Amino acid sequence: MKAKKISAFTLIIIMFTCAACWDRHEVEELGLVVAMAVDKESGSDDKFTMTTQFVNPNGVREPETGFKDSKAYFNLSRSGESIFETLQDFDIVSSRIPNFEHLNIIVISQEAAKSIDVYRFVHTLLAFWEVPRNAYVLISESEARSLLSREPELEHMPAFEIDRMVTTETGTSKKQFKRSLGDLAKDFAAGSSVAVQKVSFEESIALKGAAIICGKEYKLLGFLDERETEGLNWLNGNAVLSSISIEEKESGNVINTTLNIKKHKIEPKIKDDRISFKVSIIAEGDITENWSETSDVMESEFLRGIEVQISDEMEKRIYDTLDALQKKFKADVAYFWKTVRSTDFRLWEEIKDDWDDIFSEADIEVNVDFHTRGFHNRTSR
């Protein structure tokens, strides 16, 4: 009995003395990082500046008075040569422990993307367990950190504003389809070039066009403009409800339709070591704007004419995009290589190191088939 009492007593003592929480983090003490900007340090080749955007919980919460008493975010910058070291150094300047689990947006400036190895950057970030694979990567035309300090109108903080813009897919295909850290890692691992969203600063933040990062040197090659980006999105089948305008042949009136890629297929043809591709795209849409005085959208002949014209226009734009990809950049960001790999694995293993050259010389035939389903609420004008 005595022994039992003693052991119980000992256990209780142990319970109090040994209780510990090595990993205790109070939520209020964490500095949630939601966005990161990477700039090149001026006057130095290897050094770069990282800016992180922290959430300020006091600013997000709406006080009873109806006024925000402080900004919802605050930005901090550190410079360094090593990515991880720079991230850890935020402990020096931040009153809270930085936590990257909710990192949404990574903006890399044009200068930085041209000088640092983007793959090494992506790889190092992903090796850090806190960084999510779903954080989106953007390339900015101007200084990246200035994008994070512009007061947003609708959202609480710039990071959320950019994040909303990135993830919205409907409406236009003039911005490149979103690419996350994980997507970049996958493409770079396969030696593929990749097109990511380009962010620029006009009157407000704008996401239009695409930035092409080479799959060999992992550096920024250049930008696609809006039109070329549109072609690329169609090629990849990423267009969700965008729109296209044409001038009608006879009258020269503007006609606009919505556009939705229903089906897209890239077929490689391998013949005597020459690779050519056949791209077939089926798109669908409604006529939304018709400035023509004479025509009637109820007439199916008129609609058929429009269909042919729009198909031709789409083909033309896709050819323009392909021209830029093949001649200007020599970068297969439309993933033609995947179709080669999935058809002839052995051939792919042989040619994959020279793929960029083979791609730039490949013949590509594009076939677009556009259907109008009709029109919106009103018939003729």
Added chain:
Amino acid sequence: MGNHKDTVTSRQVTIAVFSLVIGAGILTVSREVVDTVQTPDAWISVLLAGLLTMIAGAMSVILCNRYPGRTIFQFSKEVVGPVIGTVANTIAILYFIFIAGFETRILSEIVSTYLLHRTPEKVLMITFIWVATYQAIGGINPILKAFEIYFPIVIVLLVGILLLSMRKFEIINILPFFGNGITPLLKGVGSSLTIYAGYEIIFVTTAWMEKPKDAMKSLFKGLILTTVINTAVVLITIGVMSIDEIKNLAWPTSSLVAEIYLPGGFIENYKLFFIIIWMISIYTTFLGVQYLAAVGISQNFPVKYRNALFAILPFIYLVALVPHDLGEVFIMGSAVGYTWLGIGLVVPMLFLVISLIRGNKKGGRAKQK
């Protein structure tokens, strides 16, 4: 203890097979298989390995059914003689301790990577080992009951996570089939066989089954389930990640979970569910092998089950401390797998052949009497 009079139902055997086979291996299997096969159809190797395991399992059950009511630790002496039998049993016991140590190490690696970064790994390991020991003291029945409780949780979360990751599945990533011929796939079978280690629990449970005739059926149910799960994990990981990226991932399955994204931000971090699943899977595997080691000792040497259980704890802990870094942990993982190829596949076949040759004489004698 290790109560021999307790009976075991067929369903419990199925679940036990599942619980022991699904363990630490599934975390890294995609990388290991893709590294050997190097083609997008690497998942076929996993499927083939599952079928091979079923054949080995079927032979083991035939073997066990020839000696009803006795575990392999008891009848092995009769099959190959007392000396070789004892040696074989000792090797098996060491092997189970080895696995137990490996699972402990993997658990602490995962928990310290994803959950508790500053908690010393030794504390994690000791806590884990003690909790499992507390459960194992009761013998086979409480252990099987625990498996039955964890089984639905693991299955539901696992299938849920696999379905959610299907959003990013690209069929072009798993094509073509047999793109580089069948030879690399056969090479891959070798490295994917290792994740099927753990079905050995039937060597013990068959002896105490209510209906020993059902042993074969329960084993097959368990192995089919694990084959499907293993193949699905590898298939989906390849489909989402593509083979080139998998080679760069330390924990491919965990990265697969990190890819999950659902619009609306209902839940952002699915790693939590992943950690729950794998802590449970590793726990059940550990519990099983720890029990097998202790039972082996108690049936071979004059040691009680309970004492054996405590006696192996320091050894398990020492094994867990052997690897210096993550790379060595992975090497240890392959070592576990290849040892299993000997103990889990070759030995049962040898035993069965020897038993058939010797047993026929005996059967003859029995008839004469």
